[in-house]
Amino acid sequence: MVNIGKRLTAQWKDAVNLVLGLWLIVSPWALNFRLIEAPTWNAWTVGVVIAVAAAAALIAFNKWEEWVEAALGCWLIVSPFLLGFGTEFYATWNQIIVGAIVGALAIWSAMEPTTAHRAM
Numbered sequence: 001m002v003n004i005g006k007r008l009t010a011q012w013k014d015a016v017n018l019v020l021g022l023w024l025i026v027s028p029w030a031l032n033f034r035l036i037e038a039p040t041w042n043a044w045t046v047g048v049v050i051a052v053a054a055a056a057a058l059i060a061f062n063k064w065e066e067w068v069e070a071a072l073g074c075w076l077i078v079s080p081f082l083l084g085f086g087t088e089f090y091a092t093w094n095q096i097i098v099g100a101i102v103g104a105l106a107i108w109s110a111m112e113p114t115t116a117h118r119a120m
Contacts (some may be wrong), residue, residue, distance in 0.1 A: 003078055006082055011057065011058055011061065012042045012106040013106070013108060014054045014057040014058045014061075014109060015054070015058065015103075016101075017050060017053075017054040017069055017102050017105055017106060018050075018051055018054035018055055018058065019059075020048075020050065020098050020102050021047045021048070021049075021050030021051030021052075021053075021102075022047065022051050022103060023047070023098065024043045024044070024046060024047025024050065024051075024095075024098055025043065025044055025047040025048060025051070025093075025109075027043050027047075027059065027098075028040040028044070029089060030041055030112075032088040032090070033088055033090055033091040036088055036091060038083045038084060038085045039085045039088055039091035039092070039095065040081070040091075041096070042076075042079050042083060042114055043095065044097065046060040046072050046075065046076055046079075049068070049088075049091060050069055050072055050074060050102055051053065053065045053069050053072075054069065054070045056117075057109075059075050060118070063110050066106045066107070066109045066110035066112055067080075067106070068106075069102055069103070069105075069106035070103050070106040070107050072102065072103075073098075073099045073101075073102035073103025073104070074099065075099070075109065076096065076098055076099025076102065076103075077095070077096050077099040077103070079095060079099075080092040080095055085116075088107075099111065101112060106115055
């Protein structure tokens, strides 16, 4: 049986992205923009996909999950402007910051050798 602590140590970037995906899901309430449709649905949808991809990477690492997260991170950065909520301060900065972190961690993880992701 694989030791969960060793897996989380080896794949801490995926664990952080899982938490960030969950944060996106609750952020419309936490940052009080839940009544604005575009950023709320964007946060919910992208948050669920990031959380699922990160959880899947923690269970059985595949590089495609990292590239999905990287693409979603890029989407989060540009989505406030493409979806028209760039003037909503908290929603915009939340999605830009989370997108930058998710994207960076996913690319970093995808660029590591596959053996770095295998639990001991």
